[in-house]
Structures are given as structure tokens and as C-alpha cells.
């Protein structure tokens with residue numbers, strides 16, 4: 001199962017915070033996955049469709065809890081959806097007006113009949129709880145999330161200007177950025193940072209999915225730290241090896257030119273120690289001397305040895321102890 005469907009499954013089971021929130025979530029579901037069909041003689045039906053059975057079940061439950069209407073549930077499989085099976089909920093001409101009036105899309109006339117006044121939901125979202133519920137509905141109906149193991153990307157597709165305005169208002173309330181993009185004929189709002197995705201999913205109640213993302217994020221951070229430490233260690237090691245091979249080369253040359261014996265005894269001693277232990281660190285070299293010498297003492301002697309080597313190849317001078 002994809003991460004997207006895991007998140008949707010989890011969100012489908014979140015209990016609405018308050019009784020007002022069920023209708024707000026239905027509004028998000030309607031805006032992202034429902035269609036309105038005109039049947040003639042003023043009659044309409046409404047269909048919710050999704051590839052996710054969990055999402056359709058959610059819509060079914062909210063319709064019956066908030067509005068006491070029952071939808072018919074069935075599957076269609078169509079070549080248009082690439083042979084995929086889609087779950088469809090249908091509200092008939094009796095039930096549809098109940099939902100459409102609740103969403104502010106239909107109005108009751110004085111004579112008791114209803115008329116359509118908008119093809120998009122007109123629900124004033126003012127409470128924080130209802131804004132979160134609306135976002136949950138939009139994410140269930142039109143959301144997609146990349147598996148956090150592959151990267152961070154969450155998007156919510158929307159179909160009209162009203163949805164864009166409502167989405168923006170809700171995202172702003174959560175302190176999230178409003179980034180909009182379009183692909184072919186679809187527009188969508190997206191988040192690309194893990195902490196923003198975590199903020200959104202936490203607000204919507206997908207705590208298990210959030211834990212999964214956090215867990216991966218921590219693992220990735222630890223791995224990054226270990227890698228950096230290893231790279232740093234190997235860079236230091238390389239530096240040390242380069243220095244050691246320069247020293248060995250200088251010492252061998254001095255021996256070849258029979259000049260090592262002309263050096264002060266302390267420098268001869270350190271040169272021999274280095275020849276015997278090409279891979280040793282400065283501390284290890286110091287420990288091998290008799291009497292032992294500290295790191296800075298070893299460093300000082302090696303520098304003198306090297307500067308003597310450099311100088312002697314320019315002027316032939318001999319250092320004094």
C-alpha cells in the first residue's frame with residue numbers, strides 16, 4: 001500500500017472534533033470528489049467517487065451522521081481510469097437537496113421547493129476545528145503524498161476558485177505557506193518541507209503517519225551525522241598520511257645524501273622513529289621515543305627536520321640543536 005493510501009485510511013478514522021465539523025469535512029469531500037448531475041425537472045443527484053474505499057466509507061458515514069441521509073455505494077471500473085476500480089456513492093433526487101442546502105448550494109423557496117444557487121459549496125468556515133475538518137476532507141478527496149522514504153511532497157488538488165480561497169484561508173490559519181501550481185488542467189496546493197507536512201497531518205489527526213515521518217527524519221539525521229563524521233575522519237587521516245609521506249621522502253633523501261648524521265641527535269631520533277612507523281600519529285611517535293615526548297614536542301622536532309630539509313636543499317645549511 002502507498003503512503004498516500006495509509007494516510008487516507010488513518011484520516012478516514014479520525015473522529016470529528018465537534019458536531020459542527022462533520023459538515024465542514026463533507027464540504028471538503030464535496031469540493032474535491034463530488035459531481036452534480038442535473039436530471040431535468042429541477043431534479044439533481046450527487047455522486048462522490050474515489051479509488052479509495054476508505055474515503056467513500058468516510059463520506060457515507062458523515063452523510064448519515066450529520067444529515068441522516070443514506071447514499072448508495074457501488075463500484076465502477078472504467079478504461080477511462082486505466083481499468084482501475086472506483087468506488088462511487090450516489091445520493092438520489094430526494095437526498096441530494098439535503099446535502100446541497102446544508103452546503104449553501106441550494107435554497108428553499110417560499111413554496112417549499114428548492115433551487116440551485118451555486119455549483120460550488122458556500123460554507124462559511126470560521127472555526128478552527130471546522131477549517132481543519134475541511135482540510136481533512138480536501139486531503140481525503142484530492143490529496144497525494146510521496147512516500148517520505150523517497151522525499152517530501154504533499155499536494156491537494158482543487159477544482160475551482162472557491163476551493164482555492166477556502167484552502168488558502170485554512171492553510172494560513174495553520175501558519176502554512178500557500179504554494180499553488182498547475183499540471184495539465186489540474187491546479188493543486190503543495191508542501192515540500194517535512195516540518196510543514198508534519199504540521200498539517202498533525203492538525204488533521206494523522207498521528208501514526210506523523211510518527212512514521214518523524215522516525216524516518218531522525219534516522220536520516222543520524223545517518224547524515226555519522227556520514228559527516230566518517231568523511232571528516234577520513235579527510236583528517238588523508239591529511240596525516242600526506243604529511244607522513246612527505247616526511248618519509250625527506251628523511252630518505254637525507255639518508256641518501258648521507259646528511260642525516262650531521263643533524264642534531266634529537267632530529268636524528270625523530271627521523272628514525274618516523275622511518276620505523278610511517279603510519280603512526282604524532283602522539284604514537286612521541287610514545288615510541290626514549291624518553292617519551294608529547295605531541296607538541298614531536299610536532300616541533302618534525303617541523304625543524306622538515307625546515308632543515310627545505311633549507312638544505314636551497315642553501316645547504318645545517319641546523320643547530
Ligand SMILES: [Zn+2]
Nearest residue numbers: 020021129130
Ligand atoms: Zn467544527
